[in-house]
Amino acid sequence: MRSVTEVALAPAEEQDLARACTAGDRAAQVRLFRLEVQSVHRLLHRVLGASSMLEDLIQETFIRVFRSLASFRGEAHLGTWIGRIALRVAFDHLRQSRPAAARLEVVPDLASDDPDAERQLMAREGLRRLYRILERLDAKQRIAFTLCAIDGRPQQEVASLMSASLVATKARIWRARREVDRLARLDPLLESLVADSREVAR
């Protein structure tokens, strides 16, 4: 959740900060916001991909955070607790938004002959198409899959973030992966990328 540049708070500090925020201390609220906003952005971006709704969803996340901060008991890190709220916001958003029809598109021409540039372009395009496929998944499966397969989190952590059991989380990831594999076979670019990733995983 947190990058190396951000300073993690000690549990006692987190409790104090949460209490101050609950008491309406605006400076504390701003501090908490600034402390966590990048993490929330990163998490939502991983789950949803590039979306014009990201800012709105981050805003909604923090509004919910400040509304329910009184219920924060310090059983988990504040960042984890906020991450759960962010995922809940993402889940609500995914449930409300309609899945877009999958389309096969032509990969744009390269402006450079550099093989790295080609690899980056293909990866970016592949990622875009992958998120398009993800739109067709069940919201919980999608979140579990993106956190595990794209964000690289351990399944146990994904289960904790999603407030679900490890077994349920594994099942969601497995089903999502199976569906992604099936849909990727319909797209030559994704098919090659998925094949590469399978080889790397082995």
Next chain:
Amino acid sequence: MTREQPPVPPFGEAAVSRVERGVFAALDREAAERAAGWGPVSRTRWRGRAVAVMASALAALAVLSTRHFWRAPGLPAHDARIATATSPSHLTVEGAAIDVAPSSAITFADERDGATVVRLERGTVTCEVAPRGTRAPFVVEAGTTRVTVVGTRFGVTRVGDHAEVWVTHGTVEVGDDGVTQLLYAGERYVPGTAGPAADTVAREAAPDEAPAAPVLAVASETGSPVASLTGSEVAREKPQRSAERSGALSRPRERARERADLASRGARRPLSLTLSPADGGEGTGKTSESPPAVAARASEPAARASEPAARASEPAARASERASEPAAPAITSAMLRERFQSAVALEVRDPLAAARIYRELASGSGPWAANALFAEARLSTERGQPDAAQALLSLYLERFPSGPNADDARALLGRLRGGAGGSLR
């Protein structure tokens, strides 16, 4: 899918600030609602409210679309001219009930930016203007002076090519020769006078002085507006013809119904618009002095007191006329909340307009005044105006020492006085 995590584009400072602003505006709004006595909305209540809001939106849409294609009988088309002779006329247009006094004339100009523009040619009009909310502005023009209704009761007297404006409730924006000024309750805009204390300025001004280049001067309201009319202008209009042309004369019962309708929509007290025709270039030229100057003249020695008695008695007559005006309907918390929310929404796009609305709300009392005053201070801080912010915060603490944002105000004030400046956050 791949072991290498795809990069996440940075979430820039501008975006962070936007989100931060949105988050805390929403929190402030919720705090204000709690302060106003509205509890948190439960999920089931929220659904009910959502249905009600949707129904209102549909109704508003229907009204708007209908108004676009159909104009109710009695409402003048734009570019229409309404002139009265011996009888008054009454009409309702764009959320404003307008009484056109005898021997008066107004025209409805083309809508500019969707605004309803009433041009006062001569005489007096009395208007009840409902709060504009999301509607287009209501504008009164007299000469070069343009008065935009922000939600208020005010009056206008034409003086040469300009006009005097006085505000008794709320706020108006007065623009004259490219200079724009906000007027608040109890203030007066006097063209052709230099200096800030218009009360004094008006008394010192020579009565027969022609208006100089318009210089904004704000004064407390002391004198009464000029309402004199010359007969030469009146005689040019045929009463019956003008009535037919306007198509807007209505019976007292209809007028009462319209007033009640406006009141139910939150109309404020009427505004009086008065134009002395002589200075428009067509009259006798005897009424070129400003209203405070007339008031000053009335108190001068006997030589000046020999002026026509009718003229000297006009201020008193107008005062009694004002006293007989209907009382303002209560402004509900919902209206204030809507106004506050509109200001919050405007902060990014048009901070000046947001500040104006905050100031207007702060001029009242109650929780919304406190919220608005603090919000204006916060906005001033964010706009890099520490002096103004300090003044507003001090005023906040003076007026609302235990208000909902008192601690924030003290903290921010301390930071500003410490030279840190910058944002509240």
